[in-house]
Amino acid sequence: MLSRLNPLTTLAASGAAIALTMAASNWPVSVAVAAAVLAAGTGAGVMRRVLAASAVILLPLWFSLLVLHGLFFPEGRIVLAGWGPARITVEGLAFALEMGTRTTACVLVLLLFSFVVNVADLVAMMTTRRIPPQFGYVLASTLTLAPAITDQLSRIRQAQEARGLVLGGSLLQRVAAARLQMVPLVLALIQEAAERAHALDARGFSSPGPRSTYREVADSRGQRTFRRAVLGLAAAAVILRLCASWFGVPVLPSLSAGNA
Template sequence: MPRRRIYNPVTELLTAALLVVLVLVVNRWEFSLAVLVLGVLPAVLLSGRARRIGLALALVTGPLLISSLLLHGLFFPEGERILLDLGIARVSVEGLVFAAVLGVRTSVFAGVLLTTAMTLDIAELLATMTHRGWNRKLVFVVGSSVGLIPHVALRGQQITRAQQARGLVVGRGPVSRLRGLLAVTTPLVIGLLVDASERNHMLESRGFSAAVARTSYLPDSDTAGQRVFRRLLLLGVGLSCAVWLIVSVPR
């Protein structure tokens, strides 16, 4: 079951972004690991969507981590302590350490942002953006895109099946693949453009291009306390980063 929401999506997004900034600035594997174990893991477990988030994390981060390990573990010409010489590829301690440090950092980056995004209430985020006076065009594009992505994927699948029923066979060659891609994308784009044209007329007739302030039908879940919290968080992380960077400058 999804968790009960405590904070506004803007607060959650800002906290996640600042956590990523902190991890990048500190850039110590110990700190990254601590954030991963003490921050990301509990957040995933308490999200009420642990399985979904875990699966998404594994699918997004897994291949990248394996790629990183293979790339730096086997091909790291700067490495001096060689563990295994395989001719063109050499396993070095430095390469493995580099892959591990980047791997932990990358996992935190993906873990923090993916957990926040997958527990985010997009409608609430868009309502907050409207209440806070964000650019209405941006709110429209973001909201509309998020709603359109599953629709495009589904329509793409339907067109693919229809074209296959008509005899579309995609071979292994690049020309055949390009032809297959065209056979699916052309009707997909035409259909979407027709929809866009209708939406254009609909929006214009409802005064979309007018410059007046918008009203959201959803209540504003953002509070004065959270706004103060966000400013303090921004200030705190900014100061911490400045101090850390000054202190850790190599002499």
């Protein structure tokens, strides 16, 4: 379902979800956004890929948040347990929970968008909307960077194994093998970037004037209305957040504030 939507629709929905999450700065809102993303990922059939990629990013993040804020939160008052300078406080755990859920929701939104969007259609839509081509190229390169690195690393690994290099074994052997793979990987990415630059110049990427695309991407009136609505809602949430911060009034009650 998500893959059949216009790329600008999924982009607007993703941006609005992140803006609402950051503006609310409230863990129930973050949990609701994360749950909605997981439900959408299940419907799109990319749930397993989203969870696998998010685990690599979020597990170290949650660990660092619990260590830094759960044990060494300077504003903590309600102490649950203590070992010298390290203290588990209610305020520290609440801050780690709010920060972790907020970041988790944003990461899940971005990963879901990257897995369901058609990059070629997205660039084509940006071209028809007269968006600067540099922005479209940066966005498309970002979305295709991880698959490009994975494919390049797989080719390097296969070439090294064909020459008799042992890439398995103990942890030290794996670290040494990874070091040997990094140099050709970086050189290959630099060479690919130079080739892309020459190809873009040959196609008049930096030339001024109107542009066109041969790709026809469906875009209904309902989707255009939806994009305006979610972007307006996100803008209103950001404005409300800014006004609340100026006057010192919380937009939504936070967990740490409730325990203060």
